[in-house]
Amino acid sequence: EVAATLPIRQDSELKAMPGNQDPNYTFDDRLSKREGEIKFLAEVTPEGSVTKVRMLKSTGHKSLDLAALKSFKKYRYQPGQQGYVLKSFNFVLKGPARQLPSKLADRVASPNLLAE
Numbered sequence: 001e002v003a004a005t006l007p008i009r010q011d012s013e014l015k016a017m018p019g020n021q022d023p024n025y026t027f028d029d030r031l032s033k034r035e036g037e038i039k040f041l042a043e044v045t046p047e048g049s050v051t052k053v054r055m056l057k058s059t060g061h062k063s064l065d066l067a068a069l070k071s072f073k074k075y076r077y078q079p080g081q082q083g084y085v086l087k088s089f090n091f092v093l094k095g096p097a098r099q100l101p102s103k104l105a106d107r108v109a110s111p112n113l114l115a116e
Contacts, residue, residue, distance in 0.1 A: 007083040008041070014085060015078040017048060023071040025091055026063070034061045038068045039088045048077040050085070064091050 036059025043052040050073055058065050068089045075087070 006043070009083060009085055011085055011087040014044065014081050017076040017078060020075045021071060023064070023067040023089055023091075026067070029061070029063055029067075029091070030093060033093060034059070034064055035091050035093055036060050036064055037088055037090045038065055039086065040068075040072055042072065042085055042087065044077050044082055044085050046079060046082045048079045048081065050075045050077075056086075059091060061091075 037057065038055065038059045039057040041054045041056055042050045045051055053069065053073060055065065055069070059068070068091075072087055072089070077085075
């Protein structure tokens with residue numbers, strides 16, 4: 001239950017600490033063409049930590065939801081901004097498909113194979 005005395009603000013209204021990172025959009029998620037938006041409501045402590053995170057909207061993909069949750073729990077805001085924050089993350093495929101790099105060049109021929 002959200003306390004009526006604490007404000008609910010958009011993430012853009014708060015001053016974030018440097019170093020907050022967006023979720024990891026893994027190669028597997030991209031290859032599977034998983035996209036979506038996730039929305040959270042969380043409490044920001046007087047020290048600027050994110051606690052009591054609640055998912056308001058799922059991407060529809062567990063892997064994306066977990067990546068966003070893991071990232072957001074590590075977010076830090078400047079101290080003194082306690083209250084509730086609404087935060088969204090968008091996982092969107094952009095641009096043309098790129099060819100995967102070849103792993104063949106990474107392999108080194110074994111000297112034993114060359115001796116035969």
